[in-house]
Structures are given as C-alpha cells and as structure tokens.
Amino acid sequence: MDVVYQQLIRSTLFKLGGGDPEIAHTRTIAGLTRLAKVRPAVSVLRRYFGTSKTVRAFGVDFPGVVGLAAGMDKDGHALRAWPALGFGFVEVGTVTQHPQPGNPKPRLFRLTDSEAIVNRMGFNNAGADALASRLRATGPVGVPLGISIGKSKVTPVDEAVEDYRHSLRALHEFGDYFAINVSSPNTPGLRGLQDRAALDVLVSELRKESTKPLLVKIAPDLTDDAIAEVLQVCADHRVDGIIATNTTLSREGLAPSDVETGEEAGGLSGRPLAERARDVVAFVHKESGLPVIGVGGIFDADGALRMLDAGATLVQLYTGFIYEGPPLVRRINRAVAAR
Template sequence: MTIFETAVRPVLFRVGGGDAERAHEFTLGRLAGLGSGARALLRRRYAVSDPVEVFGVRFPNRVGLAAGMDKNGVALPAWPALGFGFVEVGTVTAKAQPGNDKPRLFRLRESEAVINRMGFNNAGAAALAERLRALGPIGVPLGISLGKSKVTPLEEAVQDYLTSYELLHPYADYIAVNVSSPNTPGLRTLQDKSALAALLAALVGKVPVLVKIAPDLTEPAIAELLEVCLSSGAAGVIATNTTLSRDGLAGPDQARAAEAGGLSGRPLTERARKIVHFVHEETGGRLPIIGVGGIVEADDAARMFDAGAALIQLYTGFIYRGPALVRAAARARP
C-alpha cells in the first residue's frame, strides 16, 4: 500500500466526521493553497511524460482528471503537479445552482465506490469563465464539461448549453457535452437521436466537442448515438458516466444500495470497459474515446487502453488510491 492509502486517506476520510462532501471540499481547499514550490516537488514525483495527440490536441500523458472533482476550477494548478496529463472541470451550467439537497455524496469503502447525487452544483459558466481568464493556461489541456441548468426546460436545452459554450470555449482545449448524468431530471433524454443532433449542430465547430454517455444505455441505443456523433462532427466520446445499477457492491455496502444517485468506482470497471470496446468496434476507431469508470489499478488502465480508449480519466480511483494511481496509470501501455 502507498503512503496515501496508509496515512493520508484515513485522515481525509475522518474529516467532517466522515462526511464525504466536507472531506472533498477540505481537499480542494488544501490543493488550491499549494504554493509553486510544493507543486514543483509533487511534479517531480508524479509527472509522467508520454505525449500523445488525440482529436488534434497534444497531451503530455494519457491520464486525465474526470469532471466532478473540481467543478469550479478552484484547484487547477495542483492537478498537473499530481501527474494528470489533462484536466476536465465542471460539470458547469449556464446558471449558477446549488445542486441537490445534502447529504448527496457517499463512500462505499468495501466496494471502492462512490454514490453521488450532487445535481451539477456549481457557480455558473460566467464565474468559471472569469476564473479561467484570470488564471491563464495551466500547462496541460483543459476540458470543460457542460450540462443543462436544472431550471431550464428540456425544450430550451440547446440555448442553455450554447450560453455556457460561448462563455467558455475560448478557454477550452475541448468541450464535453454531459447528457448522461442521472442526477438532473430528464437530462438523459438528450441522448436521444433528434435531441443530440440538435445539440451538436449548435455546439460543434470552434473547439473539439465530445459526448459523454451513460453506462446504462443498450448497445442499439449506443450505436444510434454514435451515428449522430459521427454525422454531426463530434470529436469523440467519453465513456462512461455513473450508473444507476447497484450490481457488484460488496456485502457491507448493500445498505447503501437504496441511495439515489449515480454509482462510480470498482463496480463499474467491467461495464465501462465493455462499452469502450463496443464504441471502438462500432465506429472502427473513427471516434476517439476517453475511457472512464472503475479505473482503480494500473491494470484497469491497461485494459481500458486495450479496449480502445485513446485517453482515460480518474475520479473514484483517485479518491481511494491517490496520486500514485495517476503515475501508474500513465505508465500503463495501450
């Protein structure tokens, strides 16, 4: 086990009396406060150089931070120092919103999993744009995940996404279109063929646009979605978001199975990998894939690359394994 697992993680898991969201905010605050000297020390330990170009963007390595970890971009300079080759902020919405009622984030330790029903809590696209303008480049590619504001009717979703896009695309190396979170009512209907085509018609053009898909879609539904992505000029696919399934939970965690929200982490490992493989086969490699879901060990990263992912992202695995996982995953060979 690493120092993070034996010494750091137990402390973080006790923050706020074990409240996962308070620990998350505490961690972001500490990372945001790291000075340049501390970041340089971390970079020497964790950074891995393995450059690759995907959808026209050059990445210093293949491992990124998934959306949801740093929604408002408050700790952006820290993530490259921890070894990440790219960072995705958000999901951000056109209108600032508090998200769902608390508690809304739960650790399932025996399963190395998390359930969240955050509900796109964020300060809004304008606030993120101002932060990014003031900060400047962070040294690695930046992705920005866009979602629909909860108060916006589905029939006005395109304009809602477009508002965020116009504010934020000047700061993005790519835009991720999140139409697959289970925590905003009706959002997943935007994965339907006509709705997705209208959305991509409005957004594709200025920077690479990727579509993030749900792991709960059937293969025929995924195939239809991929047809829209290819015909609409999407630059790639992010597979996958969190799942509504509760399969694979360890015995002690079954008591949490009734909690509403999306499940991430180890129970999603095989499902996410199979979807990445399906997307790769279905498109003949024409759509680059960012693989995300259940990557908890370096071998999970290697298998995700073998399945067809060009890049991968970490979220829950990082919570349980820390920056050593970033380094190990970046050294895993596709």
C-alpha cells in the first residue's frame, strides 16, 4: 500500500493542475466526498486501516489516537471518509463567523525535498452557519468531531470575541470539542490574541458559552515564557486542553533546493517543525498537565510515538498525511496498538 501511494497516487496528485497544490487538495476532498457515499467501500477501508486504542481525553472517548488536523477539510465535505482511513477523530475548520475566500492565490506551496508546505490560505471557508447546516445534514460521523474556530479577516481585533462567540454558538451542538485558533500567521492581528490580556478576555467569554471541551491552539514560535502565560490563562478559565502546534514562521531546516520557495509568506508545516513541536508539547505537559494534542512534523510511526512520549495524549496529521497518505495512519495505529 505504501508503494502504491508513493509511486502512483501521490505522483498523480502532485502533478494535478500543473503541480498546483491547491488544485490537488480540492480534487482530493471531492474524491473522498464521493467515496464517503459508498458504504461498502467505507466499511472495507475502515477494517483495513483500523484504529489504535481507545483513549479518554477531556471527557471524550477517542477510538484511536490519530486525528486529522484542521485545515484539511475546512468545510466538512468529506467527513464520513476520514474514519474509513483510520482516523480516530476529525477536526474541521478553521471556520469563521463570516464566509471568506481567503488570501489571493497562489497561497499553497510544496517544499518537496524538505517534506514541508508553506501556506497562507487565510481561513478560506464558507462560514460557521454554512458548516452548521452541513453538519446537521451529515449526522453523526462515527468518531469524535473537533471544530476549530477563528476570527474573520473583516472583523477588527477589538471585536474578535463576538466573532468567535457567533461561531461557537452556531456550531455548539455538533462539536465534541472546540479549538480556539489564535495562532495562525495568515490573518492579520490574530496571533496578538495569544497575548495574555487579550486571550484572558477571549477565553473567559467563550468559557461562559460552552459546556463542551475548549482547547487553545498555540504557535510554535512562542517563547517558553509566553507559553507559560497562555497556560496560566487556560488554568484561570478551566480550558480543557492545548493543541501544540500550529504552523511556524521559522524556515530553519529547509533543504537548499527549497530555500527560494520557502521565502514565500505564510506558515510552514511538515518535517522541519517536528522537533520544535515535540519541545512545545513536552513543555506544556510538564508545566500544566493538561491533555495535549500534538501536531507538527509527524511522518512515521516513530514520530508519532515520540510525540506521545513527549506528553501528547493524541496526535494529528496534516502535512505528513499529504506526503505519506493513508498508509501513515495505518502504520501509526499498528505501532500504538502494539505498545
């Protein structure tokens, strides 16, 4: 299966649209949406890819530790397909109050030799109300559903609370947990919401609105002192967990052949982020004891196990899944189950 994906499926996807990653992404989601409607195929695939083991975190039972990170299926088009590929949970979004097209194209770039991606998508999504309608029509997914919420670009930073509050209210009945995304580098002013005073107000108000678990997603570029301040806010307002990490503005670790493309504006994800993501997970685990979803640079079973050993309760895939495909999910599931 690994060879089939690497030599046939990935090769074909990477050539779509003249090598445009966004075209490949769009067509992949469309294909998985069609697959999700073929129930016999979904059943066969789910048995093949399996799950790892049941884990309970922030009051939710997860049938496997491997989840799909936000950004892959923002608007929830292919929700029933992801469990068939072995994912134990799925996170949709990041979704905003207002529908928005995102940043101008091109905005997604592969750095193949570095096994990385630079994106400046800018929370392109159909809006929280549209997602609520789709989730209502879709019904239960079969695994826990996380929903990542962020700030609309048109919303001033000083009105961010109401923007997040609208999305949380619109989607509250559907999510098993909610991720408060204050760490994307692609929406002007958003990362400023990680500052202690701003985050304190935002989390306090969202905590009043939600009976579901709330998690805060943080950037890998924060210093330890800044992370400690985030953790103090989380403790003050009974935040249920942390997602570590989002994409990075750093370009360390790129292959020489990728340096020029790496100069594109946006957040970097993929293998170069692995060590920093593990370090942040370890720091959060040590300093807070909160459940952590570890994400960043996981490309093989060993990378997932190292993330779990660093203190993560669950892990998520995005760029690793693009480069390694569904076989990566199966390898991680088997490795975790064998422990």
